[in-house]
Amino acid sequence: MLDHKLGRDLWRVKGQGLAIVLVIALGVMMLVMMDGLVNSLEETRRTYYERYRLAQIFAPLKRAPRQLLDVLAAMPEIAALEGRINGGALISLPGQAVPVRAQAVSLPEFREPALNAVYLAAGRQLDATRPDEILLLQGFADAHGLRPGDELSATMHGSRRRFTIVGLAQAPEFLYTTAPGELVPDDARFAVMWMNERALEAAFDLDGAFNEVLVAPARGASEQALIDRLDQLLAAYGGTGAYGLEDQLSNxxxxxxxxxxxxxxxxxxxxxxxxAAFLLYIVTSRMVQAERDQIGLLKSFGRTGLEVGLHYFKFTLIIAVGGALLGCGLGMLAGRSLSGFYQEFYKFPFLLFRVDPAAFVTGFTVSVLSASAGACWYCDGCLRWRRRKPCGRRRHRISATP
Structure with missing residues (x-):
């Protein structure tokens, strides 16, 4: 009998019930969506960094001979290191009066870099015998419609050169790319070029030298102590101060x-x-106030206070469960949609949206508990009927004839 009454009550307040379901669904959707995005971004970032061996310490300097790398490699605190050339460039594009700023980065000619490898998105790797070949950052290439096989002109160290694009690449150190002095990324206004090491040495007059050291600390080594040690060793070579991955701009x-x-x-x-809990409190309290006579009648026919209380608890439980289930589904859909946005904004080559099952359990449990708390907050004296013993709160008193 009470279940039949429950169905009629839900239909009678279907508009208010639907509104509360949507409020609960939005809360659970935000919880599931954000939890999934956090897990996805953290897992993708960690995998991307490990797969392409992103350095933990960056040490820029003016100029140092290649022999210094042997000295650094002998340090027990260093597990891996790479010396490279890193410099600025200006790219001239047809139809643009102002050159585009770019960053030129060297790659070893006959091996994979020990640290800070690149992900080849299109085209092929550099040919060590051709100094005029480059890999171009994929975001910049897409913004200007450039493809492998196209040519572009760039000015480096006061000399203008012409290069052939042989591949489009991405790298974990360039997840978030901005032009110097800017905070908002714009793919059309900043580029990254990867070149053969010897070609970049000639372009920046650094034959047999390098101007940046990438370091991966050994297990158990103190990163700050290693940074201080590198600053001491590189000070004589124009070191500008080593810094850890936490201070790297993109990361x-x-x-x-x-x-x-x-x-x-x-x-x-x-x-x-x-x-949602407040709305359920309002709806339940008004329903109980409107049904005082029915509650008294139910009591007179032998229904206990627990049975009547469970009847109203079922009312809130159905609304809460419906909102939680809807919110879990919407959270998955919204999370998958936003993951594609993050992949374009932060230049991840891959990004899989993954939600921890605990997020569903948490969202479901919290929504049910909050809704139940909102309904149960209303004085339980309203569900009691005893002759000449009404609830202590005046607005909750029940007057019913047995």
């Missing part, structure tokens, strides 16, 4: 984005769930 942006999502996942969903 800094992605880490702060993940931390922002974590903060939002802890603050935004509770707001929606608190609003």
């Amino acid at each position: 800094r942006f992605i880490v702060e984005e993940i931390e922002g999502l974590q903060v939002s996942s802890r603050t935004v969903p509770p707001v929606f769930l608190a609003v």
Whole structure:
């Protein structure tokens, strides 16, 4: 009998119930979506960094001979290192009066780099016998419609050169690319070029030398102590100060984005769930007030206070469960949609949206508990009927004839 009444009650307040379901669904959706994005970004970042051996320490300098790398490699605190050339360039494009700023990075000629490898998205790798070949950052190439086989002109160290694009590449150190002095990324305004080491040595007059050291610390080594040691060794070669991965620009942006999502996942969903709990409190209290005579009649026919209380608890439980299930589904859809946006914004070559099953359990449990708390907050004295012993709160008193 009470279940039949429950169905009629739900139909009678279907508009209010649907609104509360949507509020709960939005809260659970935000929780599931943000949890999935945090897990996906962290896992993808970690995998990308490990697969392409991103350095943990960057040490720029003015000029140092290649023999210094042997000295650094002998240090027990260093597990792997790579010396490379890194410099600025200006790219001239047809139809543009202002050159585009670019960063030129060297690659070893006959081997894979020990650190900071590149992901080849299209085309082929560089040919060591051809100094005029380059790999171009894929985002910049897509923004200007450049493809492997095209040519472009670039000015480096006061000399203008013409290069052939043989491949489009991405790299973990360039997840977030901005032109110097800017914070907002613009693929059309900044480029990265990878060139053969000897070709870049000749372009920057660094024959037999390098101007940046990439370091991976050994297991158990203190990163800060190693940075201080590198600063001492490289000071004589114009070292400008080594820094860790946490201070690398691209990594800094992605880490702060993940931390922002974590903060939002802890603050935004509770707001929606608190609003849903308040709405359920209002709906349940009004329903109980309107059905005082029915509650008294049910008591007179032998229904216990627990049975009547469970009847109203089922009402809130159905709304909460419906909102939680809807929110889990919407969270998956929204997370998958946003993962594609992050992949384009942060230049991940791959990004799989993955939600921890604990997020579904947490979202479902929290939504049900918050909705139940909102309904049960209403004085349980309203569900009691005893002759001459009404609830202590005046607005909750029940007057019913047995």
